[in-house]
Amino acid sequence: MDKFRVAVVGALGAVGTEMTKTLENRKFPISEFIPMDIESMAGKKVTFRGKEATVRAAKAGAFRDVDIAIFSAGSEASLKLAPIAVSEGAIVIDNSAAWRMEPGIPLVIPEVNPDALDGHKGIIANPNCSTIQMLVAAKPIHDKYKIKRIVVATYQAVSGTGAPAIAELKSQAKQYTEGKPIEVNVYPRQIFFNLIPHIDDFTENGYTKEEMKMVNETHKILDPAIAVSPTAVRVGVIRGHSESVNIETEKPFEVADIVKLLKKAPGITVMDDPSKKIYPTPLDCDGKYDTFVGRIRRDPTVPNGLNIWVVSDNLLKGAALNAVQIAETLVEKGLKSRKM
Amino acid sequence: MDKFRVAVVGALGAVGTEMTKTLENRKFPISEFIPMDIESMAGKKVTFRGKEATVRAAKAGAFRDVDIAIFSAGSEASLKLAPIAVSEGAIVIDNSAAWRMEPGIPLVIPEVNPDALDGHKGIIANPNCSTIQMLVAAKPIHDKYKIKRIVVATYQAVSGTGAPAIAELKSQAKQYTEGKPIEVNVYPRQIFFNLIPHIDDFTENGYTKEEMKMVNETHKILDPAIAVSPTAVRVGVIRGHSESVNIETEKPFEVADIVKLLKKAPGITVMDDPSKKIYPTPLDCDGKYDTFVGRIRRDPTVPNGLNIWVVSDNLLKGAALNAVQIAETLVEKGLKSRKM
Numbered sequence: 202m203d204k205f206r207v208a209v210v211g212a213l214g215a216v217g218t219e220m221t222k223t224l225e226n227r228k229f230p231i232s233e234f235i236p237m238d239i240e241s242m243a244g245k246k247v248t249f250r251g252k253e254a255t256v257r258a259a260k261a262g263a264f265r266d267v268d269i270a271i272f273s274a275g276s277e278a279s280l281k282l283a284p285i286a287v288s289e290g291a292i293v294i295d296n297s298a299a300w301r302m303e304p305g306i307p308l309v310i311p312e313v314n315p316d317a318l319d320g321h322k323g324i325i326a327n328p329n330c331s332t333i334q335m336l337v338a339a340k341p342i343h344d345k346y347k348i349k350r351i352v353v354a355t356y357q358a359v360s361g362t363g364a365p366a367i368a369e370l371k372s373q374a375k376q377y378t379e380g381k382p383i384e385v386n387v388y389p390r391q392i393f394f395n396l397i398p399h400i401d402d403f404t405e406n407g408y409t410k411e412e413m414k415m416v417n418e419t420h421k422i423l424d425p426a427i428a429v430s431p432t433a434v435r436v437g438v439i440r441g442h443s444e445s446v447n448i449e450t451e452k453p454f455e456v457a458d459i460v461k462l463l464k465k466a467p468g469i470t471v472m473d474d475p476s477k478k479i480y481p482t483p484l485d486c487d488g489k490y491d492t493f494v495g496r497i498r499r500d501p502t503v504p505n506g507l508n509i510w511v512v513s514d515n516l517l518k519g520a521a522l523n524a525v526q527i528a529e530t531l532v533e534k535g536l537k538s539r540k541m
Numbered sequence: 542m543d544k545f546r547v548a549v550v551g552a553l554g555a556v557g558t559e560m561t562k563t564l565e566n567r568k569f570p571i572s573e574f575i576p577m578d579i580e581s582m583a584g585k586k587v588t589f590r591g592k593e594a595t596v597r598a599a600k601a602g603a604f605r606d607v608d609i610a611i612f613s614a615g616s617e618a619s620l621k622l623a624p625i626a627v628s629e630g631a632i633v634i635d636n637s638a639a640w641r642m643e644p645g646i647p648l649v650i651p652e653v654n655p656d657a658l659d660g661h662k663g664i665i666a667n668p669n670c671s672t673i674q675m676l677v678a679a680k681p682i683h684d685k686y687k688i689k690r691i692v693v694a695t696y697q698a699v700s701g702t703g704a705p706a707i708a709e710l711k712s713q714a715k716q717y718t719e720g721k722p723i724e725v726n727v728y729p730r731q732i733f734f735n736l737i738p739h740i741d742d743f744t745e746n747g748y749t750k751e752e753m754k755m756v757n758e759t760h761k762i763l764d765p766a767i768a769v770s771p772t773a774v775r776v777g778v779i780r781g782h783s784e785s786v787n788i789e790t791e792k793p794f795e796v797a798d799i800v801k802l803l804k805k806a807p808g809i810t811v812m813d814d815p816s817k818k819i820y821p822t823p824l825d826c827d828g829k830y831d832t833f834v835g836r837i838r839r840d841p842t843v844p845n846g847l848n849i850w851v852v853s854d855n856l857l858k859g860a861a862l863n864a865v866q867i868a869e870t871l872v873e874k875g876l877k878s879r880k881m
Contacts, residue, residue: 350842350843352692352787352840352842354694354772354785356696356736356774356776370734371718374714374717374718374734375718377714378711378714378715378718378719379718389818390822390824390825391824394710394714394777394778394779394823394824395778395822395823395824396696396776396778396783396822396823397822398783398785398820398821398822398835398836398850399815399818399820403815403816406838406839407796407815407836407837407838407839408838409815428841428842428843429842430787430840430842430843430846430848432694432785432787432836432848432850434696434783434785436696436736436776436777437734437776437777437778438734438735438736438777439734443736443738443774445694445738445772445774445785447692447770447772447787456747475739475743475747475749476743478729478739480738480739481738482730482735482736482737482738483734483735483736484730484731484734484735485730495738496738496747496772497747498746498747498748499746499747500692500770501768502690502692502768502769502770503690503768503770506770508770508772510738510772
């Protein structure tokens, strides 16, 4: 079997760390693992499959021996470096928002639109975390019953912001329990024992960029005819995004059939037995690959209405895992390593 | 001015404590303050306006000298004791769910339906916390533009469950920061650094009782024609319920006019300037009387769609304050103390 030289760009970040672990755990066929990060981090070590790999500075020239470069280093780095990496012969799977809405760049959730990968030109975008789990759950419903409209409210973990936000939530918890003043740096407000209805910058129309990602990425990935009305909220949870998703379909359905569809869909675990208090919470999904769906019930306020509750690990299916699954799908579709 | 003998039943609980404080702060005309609680608590002291009052056992015979009894002692106590209190001559304002949906019992938010108090028969019900703040915000919009449908997702603080839940959240925070095992007693799962899509018992239709309260109480208080599709979620916040509220009206509106209506409506503070990161969070509303509304924006996915974000202190407007406001409204409407 062909093996690949795989770089993780932003290897020392919260998502980069998960990418390395996910590549290990899923036994991706790797001949050489190349961690990359900003110049000042070059020389540090990252352990991969029990061996130390040296962090390489991510810059022009660094990608000449790379088959697949998985980027999680922010939009600015991706905008600058992804085209360079492609020009040096690598395929880029980019976790930032930089390329997602660019025409001609595939935006891919392997369970939803794997064939968007065909004919890619080197850069493939990984969707936003909150979009991925919503669409994994929406896809089987849309295929059979055609979704017209989604009203979604999110409950998003701080790890989506990165390692400094995790540190801030934890240190605010410590400050609180020790009776010390609570320091606020990463978020506009204290996040511990609080929540903030504001993720990413606000846009002209009153929605945040995070909310508009859920609208625009749904249109690009699943169907431009699906109307999405989002509210994105940061909560004091470390890991695991939750979403209250209200769906209206064109065709009538039985709730039992929705449950059946979700149960057999790839990447979904149905956790739904209220009588036994079975429904997904963020802690139930921490470290898991699947998207978890519970609280599946009819919304009787519209002709074909449905409410579901969707939880997934935002660092895995929402980021690292989806990126690695894109690489796996490329291999399944015939990607070969460059012979050098 | 007439003064009243006011009892708070459940005076030692989380809401009871707030009721006592609210009666003090709002200068309710009180000639005698009578804290009541279960028999085993009788004899304890509660401070009211600088003086100690002795807790009286809440039981038959205890209400003979009471003008107004504000109950926050759970449904069971209310079912049993409210009719007794009324037969002994008191007016009962009940914070439990026991009497809310009973025909002939007024269910009142003073800003929304004060005239429902007219012709009451002794028991007046205080609505559920999550309903109150939603309807305070919905009322001015409904009056002018007629609301057809609401899709709401809640983010509810643990204080809604009571003092043991506050203690559990705080002790889980302490256990976490000290690296100790986390003990779970009050909720079905750990609530610290987590959230739980389950408040009150589940009903046959897959919705919880908490969710059905939002449906049924909206119909009784505001308009039976408003369709409500709710999801109620408990979050790791001590105080302050938040709600993402998606509204569809019958008549077309300008968002600027909605903002104007909300600004002049009683009991509402508009906190909405995204450019300055102004929007309500639970900590912003802790200890405040108003219902705070922010993130006011058009939902373009339906003809007359609106998204708003509503936060209020669940122990105050969601419970104690609303109960005291009901008493104030009764006085405004001519309630007299019994002469004995």
